Amino acid sequence: MTKNYYLLVLTLLTSLAITSCSDSTTYADELKTEQSLIKNYIKREHINVLSKMPTTWGPNDYVLTESGLYFHLDSIGDTAVSVETGNTVIPRYIQYTLGEPADTIRKWSSIEFPYPETFVYGDATGTFSCTAFQEAVSYMKNNESYAKLIVHSKIGFETNWTPATPIAYELKILIRK
Numbered sequence: 001m002t003k004n005y006y007l008l009v010l011t012l013l014t015s016l017a018i019t020s021c022s023d024s025t026t027y028a029d030e031l032k033t034e035q036s037l038i039k040n041y042i043k044r045e046h047i048n049v050l051s052k053m054p055t056t057w058g059p060n061d062y063v064l065t066e067s068g069l070y071f072h073l074d075s076i077g078d079t080a081v082s083v084e085t086g087n088t089v090i091p092r093y094i095q096y097t098l099g100e101p102a103d104t105i106r107k108w109s110s111i112e113f114p115y116p117e118t119f120v121y122g123d124a125t126g127t128f129s130c131t132a133f134q135e136a137v138s139y140m141k142n143n144e145s146y147a148k149l150i151v152h153s154k155i156g157f158e159t160n161w162t163p164a165t166p167i168a169y170e171l172k173i174l175i176r177k
Contacts, residue, residue, distance in 0.1 A: 057073050073140065073146075076142055091133060094169065095168075152164075
C-alpha cells in the first residue's frame with residue numbers, strides 16, 4: 001500500500017509541475033517581439049526612417065509618424081480628385097508579414113466585385129478600415145495614389161491586435177465622392 005501511495009503522490013506532483021510551467025507569452029513580450037520584427041525589417045530592407053514628410057521621396061524613405069505608422073508615398077495619383085471627410089475609399093492592397101521570409105497574407109482586393117471592400121474616410125469603425133489606413137489616406141490624399149506602410153498592431157486591424165502582429169502593406173486607393 002505504501003508503494004501505491006508514493007506512486008500516487010509522485011504522479012500528482014509531476015502533473016502539478018507540468019501544469020504550472022506555461023509557455024504562454026505576455027502582451028508585453030508580444031509588443032517587444034513586434035518592435036524587434038519592425039526593427040529587423042527596416043534594417044533588412046535598408047529603409048531610411050525620416051522624422052518629417054519629405055518634399056521628394058527616395059526609394060526607401062519612410063516617415064515615422066506620431067502614431068507609429070511608417071509611411072512611404074510611391075505615387076501621388078490623380079490630383080484632380082482629392083479625398084474629403086465622408087468620401088468612400090476603396091482600398092486595394094497587398095498585405096504581408098515582416099518575418100523572414102515575408103508571408104503574403106492577402107493580394108490586391110478587386111474593385112470589379114459587385115460589392116468591393118470600402119470604408120468611409122474619417123470613420124475608423126468600419127470593417128475594412130483601421131487607424132493606419134485612415135492616417136495613410138490623409139497623406140495619400142488623391143485618387144489612385146499608391147503608398148507602402150509598416151503598421152504596428154495598435155493602429156492596425158483588430159485581427160492583428162493579439163497576438164501583436166506588425167504588417168506591411170502596399171496600398172492603392174480609389175475615391176468615390
